[in-house]
Amino acid sequence: MSNYKLNYFDARALGETARLLFTAAGIEFEDRRWTWDNWPEIQKTSPTGVAPWLEVDGQFIPESFAINRFLANKFGFAGKDEFEKAFVDATADFYRFTMEDSRPYTWIARGIIEGDKDSVYHSQFHPAVEKAFNYIASLLEKSESDFVTSSGITWVDFYLVENMLTIFNIVPKLRDEFPAISNYEIKVHDHPLIKDYNHGHDNLEGDDERNNRHTVENGEYHEFSALESYFFFDFVIGIRPPAHNYKTAASITESDEESEEKDDFKPHEEDNELNRGLLPRPVGETQPIDELNSHPIGIDEDQGRPDESISFISRAFTTRKTFSCPKTKTDFVTGGNIATLNPEDVEVIAAMGDNVATGEGLWSPTMIEFRGASFAIGGDASIDGLVTVPNILREFTEHPLIGVSHGMGSRDELPFYQLNVAQGRSNTSNLPEQATELVRRLNNFTIKDIRGKWTMVIVTIGTEELCSYCGVPNVNAINEATDILNRGIHKGFVVVIGPLYITLASEQNKNLLRDKCPCLKPKSDNYIQRLLKEWENGLIEVQEHNLEVKRRTFGVLVLPFLTVTSRYPKSLFVRNTTLLNRRGHNYAAKWIWNRLVSGPKYNLSDAILSRDKYFCPSVGCPYFRNLENFKDCPILRHVDATEEDVQDMKKGVRPKRDKFTLYKLALIVVGLAFCTATSGCIIFYWMSKHQKHGRFDMEPIVEDGIYKEYKKPRGLTVSSKKGDVTPSSEDDEYEKRSYREPEYPYRKPENETPFYDKNLLGYNSEEEEQSFLNIGR
DSSP: OOOEEEEEESSSGGGHHHHHHHHHHTOOOEEEEEOGGGHHHHGGGOSSSSSOEEEETTEEEESHHHHHHHHHHHHTOSOSSHHHHHHHHHHHHHHHHHGGGGHHHHHHHTTSSOOOHHHHIIIIIHHHHHHHHHHHHHHHHHOSSSSSBTTBOOHHHHHHHHHHHHHHHHOTTHHHHOHHHHHHHHHHHTOTTTHHHHHHHOOOSOHHHHHSOEEEETTEEEEOOHHHHHHHHHHHHTSOOOGGGOOOGGGOOOSOSOSOOOTTOTTOGGGSTTTTTOOOOOTTTSOOGGGTOSSOTTBOTTTOOBGGGSOTTGGGSOOOOOOOOOOOTTTBOOOSSGGGOOGGGEEEEEEEESHHHHTEEEETTTTEEOGGGOTTTBOSSOTTTOOOHHHHHHTTOSSOOBTOBOSSOOTTTSOTTSOBOOOTTOOGGGHHHHHHHHHHHHHTOOSTTGGGSEEEEEEEOSHHHHHHHOOOOOHHHHHHHHHHHHHHOSSEEEEEEOSEEEEETTBTTSOGGGGGOTTTTTSOHHHHHHHHHHHHHHHHHHHHHHHHTOBTTEEEEEESOEEEEESSGGGGBOTTSSOBOHHHHHHHHHHHHHHHHHOTTOOGGGSOTTSOOOOOOBTTBOSOOOTTTSSOOOOOBTTTOOHHHHHHHHTTOOOOOOHHHHHHHHHHHHHHHHHHHHHHHHHHHHHHHTOSSOTTOOOOEEETTEEEOOOOOTTOEEOSSTTOEEOOTTOGGGGGOOOOOOTTTSOOOTTOOOOOOTTSTTOOOHHHHHHHHTTTO
């Protein structure tokens, strides 16, 4: 007889279906349980770093659905034939994926996050529950038994009622709204095979008591903390927890890098116990606030609020509104080809590559892949709490973004419609397989006109390859991968990003990733420079290859390095690894966005990554900057566009203006120039007519109420004191005299008689004047 050991938390959650299967089959098993406090140590024994897992005679089976199906087939609860087995599996998958939209409300209802409870209930929770419950009710109505299949009870019945029980506990009124589902849940839990187990482990009669989750420690019941309750509740729903539905210090996004950090980043909890997943209990239970962080006691470092005004959990996400780029698609013709691709045109997002795209280490020390928080494709929370490329794109679009990743898990653990096909420890040789998987997932979509939607694919590759064994890029493999995407995606924009390049803000020519890479650390500077040059040249070859096979609706942009600068570069990594932490992913998302919008002229000093600064698509070129619009950006406004112009734009041809339009523009330009010149002339003429003096006239100087004019007879010089005149040595008496200005155009001084100076030119003596008067007598 086989020896079974089921390993899971001391809660119903993802382990309860397997326990019910053992109980229904009457098979003895070792039920290993633990609390959240013990999980960090126990996790080291998990084959995948997650729970649950089943041990069968020394063999390990991870993941709850795999365990359920294995036990169901083993004990006869999978279905009577192959068709019924497939039907049971499909029912479980349908229910699981449909109930994803119910998560936000359930967390708000339990006080795990804040939100508009009524709004979320009517917009997300109730529609999801109604869809799932009505589908199960329709199956029960068709069934010849009281269960999903006519042949009798199966493992999917155990799975469904465990989840339904939690939903009824949160919203008891749903029992009255869905009486068939309520009766179904009671019948399954009262089934003779599991009735004794249920009544011995859970009080299924009282909703109030079932709402409180408990675990046993040393023979005594202990109520879960808020953080523990969150984890267990999520596992009851059967889906891994996405970041936007809870708040932990591991997800804190620093808005400014001006904090006082040391190079080893020890004062920051982001790269200490909290970022490694060792989450303490909320403040007030077991730890004082000063043990949780090194910031001033009683002050929230993000918004300056007192600690007592917010919970420990809610500090993880900020509420600032940081993104305010205007939308331009309503003004311009966009999306016709790769040269006119606007952020508002993107409807599908996907990711390929290595650990950078999987989000590994964001929930350490478990090394679980936190894909929902990866900068390339993570969609948990919003941009104000989690800066990722999809969350930025959501600020531009009203339609839902397809392919976004949520929650934690490997590529095969998460739903197929989450288009993150990256694999940990991957290198460039693995890209063709990932490209094939991505195309397969896209082809399996049942969404109408998925082929006609623009798809952005972000490929992050090279960091693991460079650090682990000093490898160079496999150019042929990258070209093969892009060719697969070219054939499989009708409208696609692929961004290939090379290895991480982390530098100091003050010294940007040195890659500090070297100190964390076991292969690069002992190498010389010249060797590393040659290696980085190999990567740069190799990726340039990829760019050139894709220029040869380009299409109007498919393009590839190659960025040789993922360049991130910081005054404290060590604060961007999970300790002692090359994995980016939450801050590192934050900076990476901002860098890639600013680079795509601004083009190759992007300067890191123009938008400091530690602050919430984003480039917006410019009116001069409101598109993603790629090789098709670097030099010549085609722009066409809706008000100027004709149907022929729009078709030309789709073909990549710049629209030509007719002669009438050109003549009209020329006439407008000439008219504006004429009006400007005429206006200037009129203004100058009017000003000249109102002047009292000529352009070259000298202004008189008033001193002691007497006008003095500027005179410079021969031999005279103007003294340094304004208005004074120094006589020459030939006439000393000149200094004692003063002269008056002529009567016109100045005022004649009153009670003054004219003064005659013999030395002035034109002066006549009395004899000369008399002789002049006698002329003609």
